[in-house]
Each structure stands twice: as C-alpha cells, then as structure tokens.
Amino acid sequence: MLDRSLVARRDRPLGAAPTSNDRARVAPAPAGVRLSLRVRGAEGLSSLGLGLAINRMSAEGERFSARLGPDEWLLGAGEAELETLEGEIAAALGDRFRSVVDVSHRNVAVEIAGPDAASALNAGCPLDLSDAAFPAGSATRTLLGKAEIVLLRPTAEPLYRVECWRSFATYVHGFLVEAARTA
Amino acid sequence: MAQPHRLPQGGRVDRATPIRFSFDGRTIEGFAGDTVASALLANGVHLVGRSFKYHRPRGILTHGSDEPSALLQVDRGPGKIDPNNRATVVEARNGLTTSSQNRWPSLAFDVGAVNDLLSSVFVAGFYYKTFMWPRSFWDKVYEPVIRAAAGLGVAPQVADPDAYANRHAHCDVLIVGAGPAGLAAALAAAKSGKRVILADEQPEFGGSLLHDTTATIDGQSAEAWRIAAIEELDGYETVTLLPRTTAFGYYNHNHVALTERVTDHRETPAKGAPRERLWQVRAGEVVLATGSHERPLVFADNDRPGVMLAESVRVFINRYGVAPGRRIVFVTSGASAYAAAADAKAAGLEVVMVDLRPERDCGPEAADLRLKGVEVLTGQTVIETKGRKRVAGLVVAPCANGTVGDRRVIACDCVGMSGGWTPAVHLFSQSRGKLAYDEGRDAFLPGVSAQAERSVGAAAGLYDLATCLTSGYAAGAAAAGVAGGRAFAASQTPTGFTPVRDLPTDANPAKVRAFVDFQNDVTAKDLKLAMREGFESIEHVKRYTTTGMATDQGKTSNMNALGIVSKALGRPLPAIGTTTFRPPYTPVTFGALVGPARDALFDPIRTTPIHEWAAEHGAAFENVALWRRAWHFARPGEDMHAAVDRECRAVREGVGIFDASTLGKIEVVGPDAAEFMNRMYVNPWTKLGVGRCRYGLMLKEDGYILDDGVVARMAEDRFHVTTTTGGAPRVMNHMEDYLQTEWPDLDVFLTSTTEQWAVIAVQGPRARDVIAPLVSGIDLSNEAFPHMSVREGAICGAPCRLFRVSFTGDLGFEINVPADYGRAVWEAVFAAGEPYGITPYGTEAMHVLRAEKGYIIVGQETDGTVTPDDVGLAGMIAKAKKDFVGKRSLARPDVVAAGRKQLVGLATETAALVLDEGAQIVADPGEPIPMTMLGHVTSSYFSANCGRSIALALVADGRALMGRTLHVTTPAGFAAATVCDPVFFDSEGGRIHA
Amino acid sequence: MLLIDCPFCGTRPETEFRCGGEAHIARPTDPSALDDGAWAEHLFVRSNPRGLHAERWIHAHGCGRWFNAVRDTYTDRFVETYKAGEQPSHPIDDARA
C-alpha cells in the first residue's frame, strides 16, 4: 500500500502565479468541491440555493450555489466539504429523483478583478456585464472566446470567477491575460 | 522652403509640433494633426498614385474615407507594412514611410501608362472577348500577363507583429457619426441617463463643424458649440466616446461592428496596446448620423491630379491650413461649393466659380460670391482639363439646352468640383432597411427601417445645419425613449443642387474619357458600352464594367453611374435599381476581425493531466479534435516505427501504460437510465448487472454508426458511459436532444464527466501485478473481477473507478481517478511497473494493438456511411428491442441490399509491405480506367507482434471473398493482398481473460 | 449574430445557441410501422419556407435547454420563443398565409 500523501495534494492545471495588472488582475482560484446537481421541481425549497432564480447565485465564504438552468445547479464548497455537501443535498431533497455528480476535478476557476475586469471579459464574452444587466449574484454558463465557461459574480465588487473545464484552463487563463493587457 | 503650400494661418494642425515622414523616398514635413494627404498637399505634391487599369496619374480627390485614388503603401516599422492606405485617412506622424503603388519604375515615369494609349482597346469587358486563341496561350501567356497587371499595392510578406483586440459592448443607444447631427443625438440621448456609445471615424468629433469655420450654432461659433458638446458628453459616465472608430457593419438584431484604430497614429504606443480593436456593439437603438458624400462631376480628364471635390478643397484649407492650389476653379451644380469658394477666397487664394446651372437656378450664393470679388460663370459645361500630371487649366463653355458654346480655358492649378451630395446610407442598407429614391434630392434615402434604427442629418438627406441638429436631437431623444426635442438656431447652410450626369460636351463622344469610377478606370463611355451590350440592371453594369467595385466601393461613383445608366436607358432611376450595400463600409483589417484569436488563442489546445509527464518523457503528440494526445514515445535514436514496434511488443509481452483521459465520459443518472440507454444504443441494457460493462454502439437516426464506447453500470440508476475522444461533444448533444425533446417523460439526467476523470490504461499480461499493490478495496482476481466489469475503490488513496476492460485484447485495466490525481497515480503506477518493464505507449501503438484484434475505431473503419452490419457488429443489436435510434433506417432497401462494403482483414502478399490507409482495392488491376473499386483500406500498420503488416478494409461483399486475392493501390502500383479475417492476433481471445 | 430570447435565460447572443432545424417533427412512436417513403419524409423532408418558420434551438452554452422559436427566415426576426413541448401562440401556417 502506497502512502496516501501521494494524492493529498491536488495537481491543478494552472500555476499559482497571479498575473497582475492594476486594472484587471487575473489569477487562478484555489481548488474546491463542485457538484453538478440536477433536480426538477425543487424551486420551492430554500436550502442550497434551490430557490434561486435562473442565472442567480448565492455565496458565503467558499460555499456557493449557482442556478444555471431550470433544473441545474452548480454547488461549490471548500475542498474538505464534499461529504458535508452531499449530506446537505440528501437532507434537502430526501428521496426526490435527482442527479448529483462530482465535477470538482472537471472545473477549474480563474478570477479576474479590477476596474477593467468586465471590459477584459468582454474581449471574449458576448454578454452585457454592466451592473444593471449582470449584477452581484449573477451566474451563467456562457462563452469566452472559443471556450465554454461558467461566469460567476458573487458580489458587487468588480470580481468575476470564470469556471471552465480543466483542459480549457490554459486557454481561458491565457485569453484573460491577453484581454487584461489589451483592455 | 518647407511646406510651401501651407497657409500662413488657420487649420487645426498643431504648428508647434512639426513632423516628418517620407513619400517615395522624399522627406515630407507637416504638422501634428495632418493627414498624409494634407501634408503632401502642403508640400505641393499632387501626383500620388497610378490608376488600376490605365496607370493614369492620380492625385487626391477627397479628404476622407471615400478616397478612391490616393492609395499608398505604408510602412510603420518592421513587419508593419501594408498596401492601399488612403492618404486622406492615414494620420501623418514621424516614422512613417509611404510610397505610391502600381507604378514601375517610378511614379512620374510609369511604363504601365502604355495601357492608357491602348485604352480604346481596353474597354469594359474587353477580356471576355479575346485571349481565347490559341487555347494554350491562355494558361501560358494571356492569363499570367493579366494577373501580373492586376492589384494595387503589395501584400504583406511577413507575420504581423501587432496585436488586435476585441470587445463586446452593449448600449441603449449607439450613434454612428459625430458630426452636428450625431453630436446633437448624443446630447439628447445622454441626458436620459441611458448608456450611449458615440463613434466617429475621424480622430476628432465634429464632422463638418471641423471645417465649417464660419458657422454658428445658438449664437456661438460652431467650434465653441462643438467643444461644449463634447465636454458635456465626456462628463457622463454612461457615455462612451469612440473617435477613430468606424462602424463598418450593421448585422442582424442591432449587432453593429466597429473598428477602432488605437495605435497607428502614435509614434510610441503604450505597451501592450493593440493596433486596432473590434467593437461588437449590441445596441437597443441605433442612430445613423453618417453624413453624405460629395459627387464628382463627369467630364473628360476629370481625373487629373489637382482635380478634387469642392468640399475637400475647403477641408484642406480650413481644417489643415493647406492651399491645394493657388488658383482654384470651382465647378458645381449646387450651392455648397460656394461656401468652399468663399473660404478659399478668404484664405487669399485666387478663385473662379463655374456653375453648371443657369443663372436663374442659382441661389443667392452666386450674388454673394460675386460681392466678394469672385468671377462666377453660370450656365456652363466643362469640356475637359488641361495639364499632364497636374491640372493646368479647365476648359469650360456656356451650355444651354444641350447646345455648347465657345470654349474658354481657365488657367488653374486646382479644380474643386461638386455634383451634389449622396447620403451615406450604407449602414442603413446593411441593416436591411428599404431605400427610397427621392427625386428632389436626387438620392436614395432611408425609407422603412428594418431594425431599431433612425437615420438623421445628411445621411437622411438633410443638409441644413439647423435641421441636422434638430433632427439629430429628436432622434437621440426618441432612441433613448425620452420625450422632448429642441430647436437649434444655426447659420444658414447653402444647400440644394441640380442633378447632372455626364456633362454635355462639344467633343467627339467616342473620344471623351470622363471617369466615373476613378480607381477602376471606368468611364461614362464604358457604362454606355455595357448598356449597348444588354447589361441593363445596375448589378450587371457594375459587374461588367467593375464600376463601384474598387476599394472605395463606389462611394464617389455609384450615383453618377446610376444616373448615367438611367439617363441613357431613359428609365427612371429607381427602375435601374440600387446596389445592395454590404459590409464593410470601409475596408477592415483581417487582424481586427481575428482579434486575439491568433497563435495560442486561435483554438484551445486541450491537454490531459498526464500531458506534462508525457512531454517530459519524450512523447510526440498528435492533434485529435482539440486534444493533443501522446502519439508515441520514441527514445533517442529510435524512429517512430521502432518506437511503436517496441511499445506494441511491450504490451503483449509485459505491460504498457496509456493515457486514455481524452475519452468522452457521460454520467447517465435516473430511474429511467436503462430505458434511455436502450433507446440510444443498439444494445440491450436492462439486464446488464451493476458492476458490469458492455461495449455500446450508437447510431444516428439514418442508421449509420455515430459512436461507440464501453458503458459501465455503476448502480441500477447510474451508468458511466464512455465515448470516442472526438465524438464526446457530439454524443452528449445527441443524447440531450433525444432526452429533452423526444422523451422528456424519462427521469434521466446527463452530466459530462470527461474531464472529471483521468483515465490510465494499464494493459498487458502483467497489468494486474502492477496495479495490485496500489489498489485498495477491490478484489482483482479473475473470478471476483472478470473482464468487462467495473469496481469502485481506491488507488494510492485516491477514489477510483476501476474498469477491467481492454482495447488491446490483452488483460487490461482502465483506472479512472479524479483528474487532479491523475499524474500522481500515473507516476505511482509507472513506478510500480518498473520491475515489469512497464512501457508508456501512445495512440499509434494503441491503434496497432486494437487492429491486431480487429477492433474498429469509429471514424477510421467507419465514416458516416457505415452500418453495424458493415463492420460485422450486427450481433450487438438487441433483437428484442422494438425500437432504438437508427433501427428503422437499417431496414431501408439499399441498406439491406447486397454489395455493401464489409469489414475484412487484408494480408499483403509481401509481408513487410504496409499499405496506405485510404488505398483503393480492385479485383482486376488490368481493368482500364475508370476502374471498378471494391473498397478501401481503413487501417494499416506493421504489426511487430504478428511479424508482418496487417490491414483492415471495407470491401464490397467482403465477407464472401475470404481467401481471394485482391489488388491494392500503392504509390508504386498495385500490390496483391488476400482477404482474411479481421482478427490477426489471438483469434481465440483467451488473453483478455487472463 | 442573432439575438435569441431563451425562455429561461432571456436574450442571449446566437453564439451561445445551436440550431436544431425545423420544430414540431415528432419522432414516430413506432418507426417500424412506417413505410420507406414515410420514414424518409420524417427524416429528410423539411418545409424550408421563406417566411415564418418554427424551429428548434438549444441554449447550448447557457442553460442547456432545448426550446422552440418562430422566426421569419426572410427578415431573420424572431416572432416568439417558447419551451419544448409547447405550441406557438399563433399557428405558423395561418401567420404565414
């Protein structure tokens, strides 16, 4: 039996070095837990953000819930919270039919923050990111250049979290760095 | 003397900041704020280029983006050289190197000008009538000569070092054009607090106000009003001001594309700043304040350098402080040129005014100008210009009712001509709005809008300053959804003109060359020839003569061409049609359209968690869809074939390790999951036990194979589906489509887990020995964990789904671990395997190993026209199932008919010969062409394990041809090969169960 | 680039969507009961009108839901969008006539 420490650290695709630019800072976000929750008719429930409107999110610390579609939520939590979160889902949904799939390793997040963050995102994201159209608490799947992303804006700060599939992370990160440079 | 034609005062140029650039090797001095054109004129340079066909000397016709003639090659530094820059648009600055185009050996002495002497032969469409004989001369002589003569400037030769940016933007009101109407619209819209974008192609906002120096608005000078307006707009946080930004495309649903020139005008651009930025604006409402273009007059030799548009003469004087000539003749059929003449006179230049209109049709402007001491001739026509490479005189004659009187030569060094105005309705037309011909204004005006759009000011045919302001303001307010208009008091604008076509002349009409399209050398005579030959639709005329198809896209020529055709055919102008305007309004660099999508950002390169390890261990990679996969691991001194042979042998003899992470994976979850799988795949799934796997085959509804892959049942209501690497998105989409739209009643959800799992295939007789020490919670024995089963447990402490599957035909496992653990587990397995000589292998060895077993690869053995039976997989089809996607199509007559191509093996007569994949197969190599082809080779390799080459092929009725010798194409002719079973290795299949 | 009103997410740019062709062509419940002509008709024949067209779209890079739309194929203007399984508020053929 090999030492468990071999896998104690998660090997994330992007290096840790942040890319600094005063007006749009791009940095990989730390790893965490991500669950894709699919369930129908759960909007009446209040826990886990199930009551959120489509394309809205709630966030507290590392925990967040983003409703990406009528029956789809992306749930996030700190790295050690997988079982806790699964437990909460079970408690909230009982034996209601649902699909819970661990996508913690599928998703990679990059953050972009600063006064030009939205402009930089708009180099590749076709959405209206103004405060009126994409206020604090917005979350949606969309595009960044040629990659699909989930774009999250947890707070009113000009800070966005861009989640993509792991193999697109290099592209997404590179795109944001270039966009921040030329924004 | 430097800048001998710079006026002593006036203009918006910064006389405190001199600049220099070069033109054809000569140093040109100018001031900041000059365009290349204005600086050239300040230095008395009028001859700046040669025309496309006849190589006629050409000068500067206009002052803006409608310029057809003054096109230059511009060198902005290493790698930054490009052709066809309009001198009237390029902002002059230090460090530019400009040169004229389409001339050899020099601009002044151009050999190509011989074409001008042959112009009586080189008429419109002449090339359709000749160059056909002898036939062989076309390829060898005529065409090369024609092509060598074509083109203007020289294409860039090296990769462009500049960067280009892209920006998606949204606003409530987009205003295109910041002339008086646009500024007024912006002021009104901005007040609403809504988001406004105001864009103008010029470096400064103001449009005509920049040179209409005598105008007043609301009691102040136009300049003071302009400055105040811009200041006010700048004060709004909700307003974005975009100078140097051309709206070039108006697409569906108010998607408007603009290109912003960010750094070309700067000597030392900010670090990282892009050369240009493409703005893709989605606007709630659009206000088009795009202005209008002045029309040239059509008379003989109207293309002589020094002949310009009247308003452009005014712009050069007022905006740039440049005298385009010392003795200027204005020729006009309307009022606006009088303002130009008055300003020229005021600047101290000699001026003569020639009005084509009879005295009675001239407004008060004629008398006003006479009062200023200018000679005004009315009721004239223009016969021709005098001079060679610069106009030296204008020949005019009185003309009434078509009768031309005595000629008079007016000596001059510049002509300012005006044939009236054409609203710039390009964007309106692109928006698919309907144009309506307005006889009074002799123009097509915006009619019915197709999108949320309004045209204002000169773009709507409104030329009077106060009207421009009022219409602009009203449109801005309406676009912003707020009530309110306001009136503007402004100085009067001389407006109105009499439409003229080609001017009456006393010369032999067959000899007169009066240019309509300056760049493409299309004359009025050419248009008439086209009509004589039956080209009557304006689109036909355009295509036959090439009028309007030059880099200016006919901005100065379209209305003249239409008018001449209309007059000649005696049909009303709208009956001739107007050309549909297409993007772009002015030419747009490819770079701006590409934006950041270059090099690493052209297309994402998808890599697996094990990619870096493979790179560190000498892997060569191949592209598969967006993925980069390890192809083989050649060691130093090995070529690819040696490496693949070694990798293949290692798997059969010991153990190999392979990165299969790119396989698509879908988690199918729900109480109806098995039923859903039954409908999507040809196979049955209901009875597949939990913990068991099955090879699944999926068809499109047309019955052809879409994809395949191993599917594991993780729980009663949960399947772990795998797909091909390239097929993953396609399969997911296919399944979602049926699930959501055909069977929404099924309780099933799909989640892509392709990237959640790293997949490490450990294959070979020693596979179990290698992984056994690392795995916990799973009994790996053959009995407890047989071939085609799956278990959940842990490896190296990481959770894993361990598959006992094989794509090699040997004992094998596929370890699925969460991706972040992929590399660590891979390294652990690799370390554990070292005692067994574990060998990393790539996709090429994987292909060989599976071909030895006759396993198909979708996309290689199949191509979108192949059924399960064609590849010998009809046995997969669940006979009991009434329906699944594609089933019905398998029963179509030509799908069940004999003669379909079937998968077989091919053994070459020469064992070492590896056939080409894609090689064709015939029965009789002696058959004359066209030959009967029986099929083609789908896969072909040298198999070290078989000690010979092996091939798979699709052959018509192939299964009936076992043992037959067929003939296969090779680069050297046909090679004989025997049809055989597609399984070349371990045909009993025992190894897989070891 | 079209602007499409996803019934779940609101208006979004076309690049987030994939078009699935003509709408309201239900897969037969028993394809084997169809003769070859009828099956080919189901698979391949499309109304392809110049004018109003009911078509399927999926908000692929959004909520991932298939829905339907009525669009004028001459002006490219959308008349309406509605959820899968629903019918347009005005029958297409009437509106087309």
Added chain:
Amino acid sequence: MRRFSLASLLSEAVGGHQGWGRQWRAPEPKPSYDVVIVGGGGHGLATAYYLATVHGITNVAVVEKGWIGGGNTGRNTTIIRSNYLYDESAHLYEHALKLWEGLSQELNYNVMFSQRGVLMLAHNIHDIQSFKRHVYANRLNGIDNEWLSAEECKAFCPPLNISREARYPVLGGALQRRAGTARHDAVAWGYARGADARGVDILQNCEVTGVRRDAGGAAIGVETTRGFIGAKRVGVVAAGNTSRVMDMAGVRMPLESYPLQALVSEPVKPVFPCVVMSNAVHAYISQSDKGELVIGAGTDQYTSYSQQGGLHITNHTLDAICEIFPQFTRMRMLRSWGGIVDVTPDRSPIIGRTPVDNLFVNCGWGTGGFKATPGSGHVFAHTLATGEPHPINAPFTLDRFRTGRLIDEAAAAAVAH
C-alpha cells in the same frame, strides 16, 4: 451572334465600340415553350444552352426573377475541381471539369478558367487517410489528384505557413492541378449569349408565382409576374429557392436553405498562386485575376433567405486564414456578401424527375454548385430533352433518400476518433 475575337475587338476600337450589339435579347414571353427553365443562374442558362446545342431544342425560355447570374452564380468563390471520392460525384464533376476546359472556346466567351490547382491541406492523421483515399480513388477514375508533402505544398504555394509549431501543422496536401477558378459572371453571360443566339428566350425580371398542373397532375406551365407561360416540360433550377418553387407544384423537398458568406480583400499584386482549402480549420482562399484574395466562409447554422449572415462566421473564417497565412492579418476585407444555398441531407445534388409529370428539378448543390455548372447543365438538358436521366445524373435521384442509397461525400470525410 457577333463573333468575339481580337480582330473584332480591334475593329470596334477604331469606331469607339459603337458596333457591339446586345449579348442577349430582351424578348417578350411567348405563350408557351417546349421547355421552360425556372432560374437564370449558371446552371439554368447552361441547361438552355445544351438543350439548344446538343438536343436541338430551341423553343426554350429561361425565366429569371431578377437579373441573370444574380444568385449563387455571382456570389460564390469560383472554385472548380473534380476530386470527389465517390464514383457518382467524381463522374459528375469530372464531366463538368472536362467541359470547363474548352468552355471559353465553345462559348466564344472568355470565362477565364484558370487551372491554377486546388490544394487541400491535411492537418492531422485523419486528413491524411482521407485525402489519400481520395487521391487513389480519383486516379482509378481517371481524375488527376496527387499527394504532396508539407514541403511540396510550400513549394507549390509559397505563402503557406508549414511551421510544425502551428496549431494545426500542415502535414501534406492533395493537389488537383487541373482544378482552379473561373470568372463567375462570365459563365452566366457566356451561356446566356450562346443560348440566346440559338433562339432561347431569356426572360429577366420575370418571377415564377405558381406552377400550373392539369387535371392529371402534370405540369403544363408556370404563372409568372409577366403572365402565364405554357411549357411541355418545366425544369426548376432555382438554387436557394428550390423549396419555394417546388412548393408551388405541391412537391415537398428534402432541402434546407442556409446563408453562405464569402469575402474578398482589397486587390494586391499577385501573391497567391493557387487555391488552398483546409477542411480542418475551415478556410478556403484564392486570388482573383483582379488581385483580390477571395475567401469562402461557412454557412450560418439556421435556414435563411436573407442573403446575410452573422459577423462571427466571417471572424472564424479569417481566424483560420490568418492561422495558415499569418502574414495576411494586415490585409483588409473589402467586401463581404451572402448567398442562399440549398442543402440536401447527403449534401449531394438532386437532378432528375419529380413526382409531378413533366416537372424536373436540379437542386441541392449546397456550397459547391459553381464548379458543376457546365456538367449540371449538360446532364439536365439531357434529362429534360429525353425525359430520362443521363447515366451521369442517374444516381442523383430524389428517391435515394427513400432507399438509403445516399451519396454522402461529407460523411465520408467526417472526423472522429
């Protein structure tokens, strides 16, 4: 018909070209014709020309709603090649290519057919397999096509970037040297002039509004904006609008109409010696005899009759072009436009009979109809003249969608692993 030649051109030059007459007449419609062809594009005009010249049927009208050659004939990127995989397609396009090779002389109209070679780039191993399959199949069909290494591709097309560092490196290419381009408008005009000279009436600004059928259901003519025109046989060759016209006859078609975009750059001195196509990165490019780089973009994803597509299609095309030719980013797009292409389920054309007697159709050429123009007209003329398909178009039936005998070139090139 006044013969075109250098001599006639020179003699006209003396007189200021006053002596040229109409290249085709503008007649009034007759009450009826032996054959009415709906659609005055290249294919329709070629059909009329071959009806007259090959079959001696001259009582023919070509009915065009706008101006001839104004549809896809005048909107395509003019690529001509015949290196198709399947025998059916290969024979059809090779038939056309052979006609192209003598077309200027045959029509006495210089269509500027330029056999500058079409080079199709292979960017991955699948492309290599697929292209070699084409090369071998073409050769056995008597069609020239050859495999080139990356270096040979570069030698044939010097602007090509063959760096191994490229996102999709060029691994080689398939070259058909006899392939090339032609002047699209001239093709329509040349056929019109030739057909007209033999008595065919070309009726422009004449839109078909209905197809009249007799009690037995057979087509007997077309209603048009210039009145009813009787016909013994009606041939519909109305690319982009086939579904609409066939709908008038009550025939529903396996077609969808998509916008297809193309663009040209500003003209530059010769820089691009051939045609280059890249399926993997979705780009094709050549240089016109005027010096413009002619670039084909893709279709939009939705059906439309607007002749207008989205900017993102253009952008993606230029991404691809500049990936293969990075020196072109400073070139400028001069003009872009859209056409409407009819696409069949197998992307191959339908040429032949319809369920309505005396009504024939030639449609579904998708993005590749221009290259087939002479061949298409030739075999369709045969079909209209005899009522039966020419052996070359016999496989291209409407019925193949029922029987499953599809001719799917695109599927044969499908990429998957």
